[in-house]
Amino acid sequence: MSRTLIRGGLVITAAEEVHADVLVEDERVVALAATGSTVAEGWTADTVIDAAGKYVIPGGVDAHTHMELPFGGTFASDTFETGTRAAAWGGTTTIVDFAVQSVGESLRAGLDSWHAKADAQCAIDYGFHMILSDVNEDTLKEMDILVEEGVTSFKLFMAYPGVFYSDDGRILRAMQRGADNGGLIMMHAENGIAIDVLVEQALAAGRTDPRYHGEVRRELLEAEATHRAVRLAQVAGSPLYVVHVSARQAVEQITLARDEGLNVFGETCPQYLFLSTDNLAEPDFEGAKYVCSTPLRPREHQAALWRGLRTNDLQVVSTDHCPFCFVGQKELGRGDFSKIPNGLPGVENRMDLLHQAVVDGHISRRRWIEIACATPARMFGLYPRKGTIAPGADADIVVYDPDAEQVVSAATHHMNVDYSAYEGKHLRGKARTVISRGTVVVDQDRYLGRAGHGRYQTRETCQYLV
Numbered sequence: 376m377s378r379t380l381i382r383g384g385l386v387i388t389a390a391e392e393v394h395a396d397v398l399v400e401d402e403r404v405v406a407l408a409a410t411g412s413t414v415a416e417g418w419t420a421d422t423v424i425d426a427a428g429k430y431v432i433p434g435g436v437d438a439h440t441h442m443e444l445p446f447g448g449t450f451a452s453d454t455f456e457t458g459t460r461a462a463a464w465g466g467t468t469t470i471v472d473f474a475v476q477s478v479g480e481s482l483r484a485g486l487d488s489w490h491a492k493a494d495a496q497c498a499i500d501y502g503f504h505m506i507l508s509d510v511n512e513d514t515l516k517e518m519d520i521l522v523e524e525g526v527t528s529f530k531l532f533m534a535y536p537g538v539f540y541s542d543d544g545r546i547l548r549a550m551q552r553g554a555d556n557g558g559l560i561m562m563h564a565e566n567g568i569a570i571d572v573l574v575e576q577a578l579a580a581g582r583t584d585p586r587y588h589g590e591v592r593r594e595l596l597e598a599e600a601t602h603r604a605v606r607l608a609q610v611a612g613s614p615l616y617v618v619h620v621s622a623r624q625a626v627e628q629i630t631l632a633r634d635e636g637l638n639v640f641g642e643t644c645p646q647y648l649f650l651s652t653d654n655l656a657e658p659d660f661e662g663a664k665y666v667c668s669t670p671l672r673p674r675e676h677q678a679a680l681w682r683g684l685r686t687n688d689l690q691v692v693s694t695d696h697c698p699f700c701f702v703g704q705k706e707l708g709r710g711d712f713s714k715i716p717n718g719l720p721g722v723e724n725r726m727d728l729l730h731q732a733v734v735d736g737h738i739s740r741r742r743w744i745e746i747a748c749a750t751p752a753r754m755f756g757l758y759p760r761k762g763t764i765a766p767g768a769d770a771d772i773v774v775y776d777p778d779a780e781q782v783v784s785a786a787t788h789h790m791n792v793d794y795s796a797y798e799g800k801h802l803r804g805k806a807r808t809v810i811s812r813g814t815v816v817v818d819q820d821r822y823l824g825r826a827g828h829g830r831y832q833t834r835e836t837c838q839y840l841v
């Protein structure tokens with residue numbers, strides 16, 4: 376048995392902040408005791424980590440990543456190996472990635488191929504959601520089996536006709552099944568049929584630059600789809616989790632649904648909180664770096680997202696990490712914004728950007744941990760193994776220096792992508808020591824982890840249903 380003692384830090388969870396020493400045996404937290412108390416002073420350990428002046432926080436849980444995702448004739452540039460290593464650098468110790476069912480294929484085949492990509496590659500723990508591209512009698516039955524096996528959430532798309540898109544009838548069937556088997560339906564809520572018309576019209580009129588990606592994917596078409604998803608879920612009696620909410624009007628739809636007492640949840644992402652259509656409009660095709668869907672919105676929308684996070688109308692911040700290099704990948708869309716692969720890198724930056732939000736006064740420290748660790752763990756059936764620091768929890772712990780200064784840059788980040796969406800941004804705070812299931816994987820700017828340490832996590836169903 377190995378014992379690790381984290382001494383003298385401020386332990387922050389979603390529930391409280393306490394000056395405590397944390398005792399870890401092998402892979403688990405076994406006890407906390409007040410710093411300086413007789414109990415804590417009596418503890419001995421093989422490894423003692425001095426956390427004086429630092430925060431001791433649960434490892435981040437990023438519930439929305441796309442390692443190696445095939446998209447638009449190319450693949451997201453982070454593998455499970457490089458992407459989870461970058462996540463660890465940034466203080467994230469669990470990801471939930473999206474296995475993809477292709478049209479005509481079984482859920483099982485899709486899940487198996489994502490296991491094959493991730494197996495023995497990950498630096499940190501990981502689980503899978505399942506993308507349902509083809510809702511039919513067979514795949515509906517497979518949903519039941521997957522829920523039993525610990526794949527308890529299913530993503531559907533109202534966008535991307537001809538690829539991931541499901542019509543309202545298919546969405547309703549999947550939601551009905553989720554209402555029966557406990558699976559949580561996650562929704563990409565944008566009216567893709569209408570958007571495709573606007574894309575075609577924009578291109579025909581010669582509006583081909585990246586900024587038009589943002590203009591055709593109208594706020595109202597996100598809000599309309601969000602509204603429709605809410606009502607379909609209400610009819611089916613199923614819970615609903617809306618991914619990557621970016622428009623103020625979509626937040627309003629989620630707020631309304633929650634005020635009605637529905638099991639509707641909303642996620643947003645750092646790019647919507649920190650970036651805007653100003654980035655999409657950057658000259659010389661640089662705007663392509665910021666093409667993702669839902670798109671970045673005008674800066675005014677950020678206030679509604681921060682407010683939603685404070686009032687719990689939005690519950691989770693995930694990254695939707697889906698990196699494509701500027702050279703050779705984003706460039707596929709020169710002269711036609713609709714051919715720019717959709718997605719941004721961010722898995723390494725989320726914990727730090729949200730800490731900056733604490734510094735800036737948008738959210739409290741405990742809310743930082745709640746939206747980045749505890750709630751995603753609860754939402755996707757990983758709590759209290761993940762998302763908190765408590766006896767019995769996995770020892771996924773970050774010793775975080777709230778006073779460290781850093782400048783974000785592609786030159787120093789660890790994601791396998793040739794640009795940063797936050798290049799040059801000054802941030803206060805940085806993960807100093809990152810522990811994954813009792814093993815130190817990052818310490819003082821050295822990577823100590825290994826591919827294959829990360830373990831696949833089966834998940835319970837959503838722990839938030841009212």
Ligand SMILES: [Zn+2]
Binds near residue numbers: 439441695
């Ligand atoms: Zn996504």
